[in-house]
Every structure is written in structure tokens, then in C-alpha cells.
Amino acid sequence: MARFYGIGVGPGDPELLTIKAARILESIDVLLLPESQKGNNNIAYEIAAEHINPEAKLISVEFPMVTDTEIINKSGKLAAEVVERYVREGKNTAFITLGDPSVYSTYNYIVKHLSADIEIETVPGITSFCAAAARVNRSLAEGDEILSIIPATSTKRLMEMALDVTHSVVFMKVYNQKDKVLKLLEEYEMEDSSVLVKRCGFEDCSVHYDLKEALSGDKQYLSIVLSRKES
Structure with missing residues (x-):
């Protein structure tokens, strides 16, 4: 039977796509592209485009x-x-996603609905927060420090619980959660x-140390805040 691949294409820079991801994409038969709204340009596709098999069937999934x-x-x-329909037809099928x-x-909402006999391979990608830390030459965690990855969409109480014990923090999904x-x-x-x-890995990436001023400006979905408790 063919296989289903979940492929992380990294944070935005095509050069951060892994060699393994590129190799698989070059021979894939069917590629699923995630879309948040019909008609939007697919960022993950744009990152990986030069490595995707030109004969592959492209399918948008909302x-x-x-x-x-x-x-x-x-x-x-x-x-x-x-996915199951094409894999059972003997076609290697993949789903690409930003980051990992x-x-x-x-991607995980697809995996949990697949039949047990579908062969799955997950191909890791560089995360946006690791790329952001590299962009500003900053360590995310040192020694026995605790690093917390916090979605800003979470409840204030859960975020406080994480901050009470963490030393270093990554805030993801900051869009619409600035206050x-x-x-x-x-x-x-x-x-x-x-x-x-903002937009780490892309040509128009920008770095801001004045959070109040930066967050009060244009809203950008691909935004990450890195922070830590001063010792």
C-alpha cells in the first residue's frame, strides 16, 4: 500500500525546508494543500513549490x-x-503544513480520522519559534530552565499557570490577542x-523590541513573541 506523509515545510524560508521533505515532495503523487479560506494563496505551497512533483495532483482542503x-x-x-481514497489507489499522498x-x-486532525491500516510518516520541519530565536540570536532555554509554548488564544488562567513555573516563553497565535x-x-x-x-523566515520579516508600539500597528497572523524572566 502507498503511504500518507505529513510534511513540515518550515517557517517561510525555502532554504529551511529539510532535504528529506524535498525528496519526498519530488516524487509525491497527490498533495493536499491546507486553506483557511477559499481563494487564498497557500503559503506552505509557495515555500515548497520548486520541490513539488509537477505531475502531482493538487487538492485544496479547507x-x-x-x-x-x-x-x-x-x-x-x-x-x-x-487521503484514504488516494492511498488505497496506490498513490503516495502528502499534506504540507507550515513549521512542524x-x-x-x-495535520493532526487528519491523522486522528485515518483508518489503522493506513501507513503514515510524519516529516518534521523547523518551527517558527526556533527560526525566530535564530533570527535574533537568542537562546530559548539554558541549563535546567523550563520553556513554555503558549497559544495566546488560551485562557488567561492557563497562561498564568504556565508563566508561574516557566523561565522562558514563546507566545504563538498572538494575532487578535495583543491586549x-x-x-x-x-x-x-x-x-x-x-x-x-513578524513573518519570520520571509523576506519581509521584521523584529520589534517595543511590543506596545509593534502590536498596536498592523495585525499580522504570523507573529511570535519571545520572552523570558530576568534573573
Whole structure:
């Protein structure tokens, strides 16, 4: 039987696509492309485009940008049905995702709906927060420090629980959550040690050390805040 691949294409820079990901994409038969809204340009595709088999069948699967898990699970189930159909026809099928497939990726909503006999291979990619740390030449964690990856869409209480025990933090999904993030950083006296990186890995990547000013500007979905408690 053919195989289903979940491939992380990295944060944005095509040169950060792994050799393994490129090799698999060059021979893939069917490629599923995630879309948040019909008609949008697919960022993951643009990153990996030069390595994708030109004969591969491209299929867009919609994953709405919502917090309702029922809706997301439904999208995952529909995508899984597409995957199973092509894999059972003997076609190697892949789904590409920004960053790494194991970190807040819609890929996992596909995997959980696949039949047990479908062979799956997950190909890791460089995460946006690792790329952001590299961009500003910053360590994410040292020694026995605890690093927390916090989605800014989480509840304030859960975020506080993480901040109570962590030394270094990555805030993801900052889009539309700026007030909550700024308030927490002020409460934990971490604002001065924070940096905002927008569109890391892309040519128009920008770095901001004045979070209040940067977050009050144009909203950018691909934004990450790196922060740490000063010793």
C-alpha cells in the first residue's frame, strides 16, 4: 500500500525546508494543500513549490480559522477521507503544513480520522519559534530552565499557570490577542525582555523590541513573541 506523509515545510524560508521533505515532495503523487479560506494563496505551497512533483495532483482542503473543535474535526475527517481514497489507489499522498506537523497543525486532525491500516510518516520541519530565536540570536532555554509554548488564544488562567513555573516563553497565535499578551508580560515583569518577530523566515520579516508600539500597528497572523524572566 502507498503511504500518507505529513510534511513540515518550515517557517517561510525555502532554504529551511529539510532535504528529506524535498525528496519526498519530488516524487509525491497527490498533495493536499491546507486553506483557511477559499481563494487564498497557500503559503506552505509557495515555500515548497520548486520541490513539488509537477505531475502531482493538487487538492485544496479547507480548515477554517475557528476555535470550534467540532468544525475543525469535521474538516479533518473530510480530508482524511480524501487521503484514504488516494492511498488505497496506490498513490503516495502528502499534506504540507507550515513549521512542524506536531505543533498546532491541522495535520493532526487528519491523522486522528485515518483508518489503522493506513501507513503514515510524519516529516518534521523547523518551527517558527526556533527560526525566530535564530533570527535574533537568542537562546530559548539554558541549563535546567523550563520553556513554555503558549497559544495566546488560551485562557488567561492557563497562561498564568504556565508563566508561574516557566523561565522562558514563546507566545504563538498572538494575532487578535495583543491586549492579553501585553497585560500578562507587564504583570510578570517580562515586557522589557520580550521581542516580537513578524513573518519570520520571509523576506519581509521584521523584529520589534517595543511590543506596545509593534502590536498596536498592523495585525499580522504570523507573529511570535519571545520572552523570558530576568534573573
